[in-house]
Amino acid sequence: MTKPIILTGDRTTGPLHFGHYAGSLRSRLAFQDSHEQFLLLADMQALTDNAHNVxxxxxxxxxxALDYLAVGIDPERTSICLQSQLPALAELSMLYLNLVTVARLERNPTIKDEIRARGFGRDIPAGFLCYPVAQAADITAFRATIVPVGEDQAPLIEQTNEIVRRVNALAGRTLLQEAEAIIPRAGRLPGVDGRAKMSKSAGNAIPLSASPDDISAAVRAMFTDPDHLRVADPGKVEGNVVFTYLDAFDDDHDAVAELKARYRRGGLGDTTVKRRLEEILQALIAPIRTRRAELANDRDHVTDVIRRGTLKAREITERTKRDVMEGLGLFQL
Amino acid sequence: MTKPIILTGDRTTGPLHFGHYAGSLRSRLAFQDSHEQFLLLADMQALTDNAHNVxxxxxxxxxxALDYLAVGIDPERTSICLQSQLPALAELSMLYLNLVTVARLERNPTIKDEIRARGFGRDIPAGFLCYPVAQAADITAFRATIVPVGEDQAPLIEQTNEIVRRVNALAGRTLLQEAEAIIPRAGRLPGVDGRAKMSKSAGNAIPLSASPDDISAAVRAMFTDPDHLRVADPGKVEGNVVFTYLDAFDDDHDAVAELKARYRRGGLGDTTVKRRLEEILQALIAPIRTRRAELANDRDHVTDVIRRGTLKAREITERTKRDVMEGLGLFQL
Known part of the structure; x- marks a missing residue:
């Protein structure tokens, strides 16, 4: 029995933070035994809106890669690979671009939102408009059937599966499998300021490499219930970042439920709840920080991990490219 | 002294015709000694508007490839190579797509014309909109500094050079050279029906593999001066396809000048002029047809020629890709 293949990864635009940990890294640890897992260091996709900042x-x-290894990704069970060193991904992208219209790309809701968010207007880089096609190339090249995505990214898997069906129709047989999006149960972790998305650029993220003082400061400044002025007052749990983080990171769910009830009734101060959260975050991050610091001193090892993962990825992606090109009927030498 | 590199080629959408011979094949024969010449069998570009017809x-x-060899392209001096078997072209394309905006691609006059001509509207395949970028990848990957193009294609070289300048600016040094477009003196050969462009799809082309009867029939049906009803009448030479073809293929320029003068004065019938043109075309095509038929019986040889040319092309294009990726500062394993 071969395990199902799962492809996931991150744009290489900065170190990862607690949002990544809650949203994706934790579930990747769980997938290491049940799935054949590839983590793609997506430097080519990062360039679609960072060409000026290589x-x-x-x-x-x-x-x-350090973040991956520090949280417990095991390179013997998960392949960490570098997108720009996998030519088949570019070759399949160029092929698939012929199977998708410009109008279809412009209709993609994820792309529409991101164009708006980045203020690109018509000055959107062509690579950015086309990145859903590149993502379809990634997913199909790895023959991934499971793709964990954020809830706003489901349309990207739809686009992938449209291309899969088009390729299969042109080939007259099933060359590629459709992929299934799985949306992590945890959902997206808000920023420490209460905004919906934690991101380094918004300055509301706690990086996985945060020092104990960074974590204290972040929790102290964390958004709670602005109307909860005195300890004795009833407080709101919804939209209260401290409780959202407790839900995400405190394994003692009964204790959290009890805290929420007390907070709602009144008589529980922010300081007490924050103290509990800080303890949990400090305990969570301490071993990750130690491991990360050790690994950071051995960059050759990290590079070697990426090299080995990339070689493995090259095998599977080259084979898929050959299958697709032959299957569609391109001239073979 | 290394010879300057010239890149040219054809979309693989059908056998070549007299228009290609007059417009490009003849000059490629001349370049074989003076230049390092690569002829690209552009199957990936052909797919940008032929994905349904692989x-x-x-x-x-x-x-x-048969047409190339039949007209006298010598694989010892010119490398004939297959685009879809050169991964570096796709990799550079994906990289360059990040350096060009969608608005810039849509402004490209060649693309605008072709979108109109093909009736694509918004349903243009993304690969078609992006093909000027793929062409920039081709040209730069081969480090070609000379690119023969049709007169309507000069904007494509402009696009290439914009990308070259952007890459060099990002790298902070000259990684790539700008290319120079050369527009063949001969200009474009009209179709036998007098329409501006000879093309197989318009049914007004004489293929290089035409039989003697095909050539006779094509010349007989050729558009002349519709107002030149009697031999004694003065006739028009401008827009008269027979004379355009004589200009293109008859090496005895004095004799052609003399025929034109007589035709203009009156007293020279279409039949006489057509007889001369037919003789010239039959003499031109006979050895090409014989050679083509011989080669067509040895497809393994032709495939081997493409294989060897592609291997040579792979060396130079892979090296350029590495230079560009390293030069821009991407992570190297």
């Missing part, structure tokens, strides 16, 4: 994209390759 | 694109690979 230095950041390059240095983040090691940073993200 | 069979035609595949079979045309051999047809076009």
């Amino acid at each position: 230095g950041k994209v390059r240095s983040s390759v090691i940073e993200v | 069979g035609k694109v595949r079979s045309s690979v051999i047809e076009v």
Whole structure:
């Protein structure tokens, strides 16, 4: 029995943070035994809106790989691979671009939102408009059937499966399998300021490499219930970042439920709840930080991990490319 | 002294015709000694508007290569190579797509014309919109500094050079050279029906594999001066396809000048002029047809020629890709 293949990864635009941990890294640890897992260091995708900042994209390759290894990704069970070193991904992208219209790309809701968010207008880089096609190339090249995505990214899997069906129809047989999006149960972790999305650029993220003081400061400044002025007052749990984080990271669910009830009734101060959260976050991050610091001193090892993962990825992606090109009927030498 | 590199080629969408011979094949014969010449069998570019017809694109690979060899392209001096078997072209394309905006691609006059001509509207395949970027990848990957193009294609070289300048600016040094477009003196050969462009799909082309009867029939049906009803009448030479073809293929320029003068004065019938043109075309095509038929019986040889040319092309294009990726500062394993 071969295990199902799962492809996931991160754009290499900076080190990862608690949002990644809650949203994706934890579930990747769980997938290591049940699935054949590939983690893609997506430097080519990072360039679609960072072409002016290749230095950041390059240095983040090691940073993200360090985050993976530090949280417990095991390179013997999960292949960590570098997108720009996998030619088949570009070749399949160029092929698939002929199977998708410009109008279809412009209709993609994820792309529409991101164009708006980045203020690109018509000055959107062509690579950015086309990245759903590149993502379809990634997913199909790895023959991944399971793709964990954020809830706003489901349309990207739809686009992938449209291309899969088009390729199969042109070939007259099933060359590629459709992929299934799985949306992590945890959902998205809000920023410490209460905004919906934690992101480094918004300055509301706690990086996985945060020092104990960074964590204390972040929890102290964390958004709670602005109307909860006195300890004795009833407080709101919904939209209260401290409780959202407790839900995400405190394994003692009964204790959290009890705290929520007390907070709602009144008589529980923010300081007490924050103290509990801080303890949990400090305990969570301490071994990750130690491990990360050790690994950061052995960059050759990290590079070697990426090299071995990339070689393994090259095998499977080259084979898929050959299958697709032959299957569609291109001239073979 | 290394020779300057020239890149040219054809989309593999059907066998070549007299228009290609007059417009490009003849000059490629002349370049064989003075330049390092690569002829690209552009099957990936052919797919940008032929994804539904891969069979035609595949079979045309051999047809076009046969045409090259039949007219006298010498694989010892010119490398004939297959685009879909050169991964570096796709990799550079994906990289360059991040350096060009969608608005810029849509402004490209060649693309605008072709979108109109093909009636694509918004349903243009993304690969078609992006093909100027793929062409920039081709040109730069081969480090070609000379690119023969049709007169309507000069904007494509402009796009290439914009990308070259952007890459060099990002790298902070000259990674790539700008290319120079050369527009063949001969200009474009009209169709036998007098329409501006000879094309197989318009049914107004004489293929290089035409039989003697095909040539006779084509010349007989050729558009002349519709107002030149009697031999004694003065006739028009401008827009008269027979004279355009004589200009293109008759090496005895004095004799052609003399015929034109007589035709203009009156007293020279279409039949006489057509007889001369037919003789010239039959003499031109006879050895090409014989050679083509011989080669067509040895497809293994033709495939081997493409294989060797592609291997040589792979060396130079892989090296360029590495130079560009390293030069821009991508992470190297």
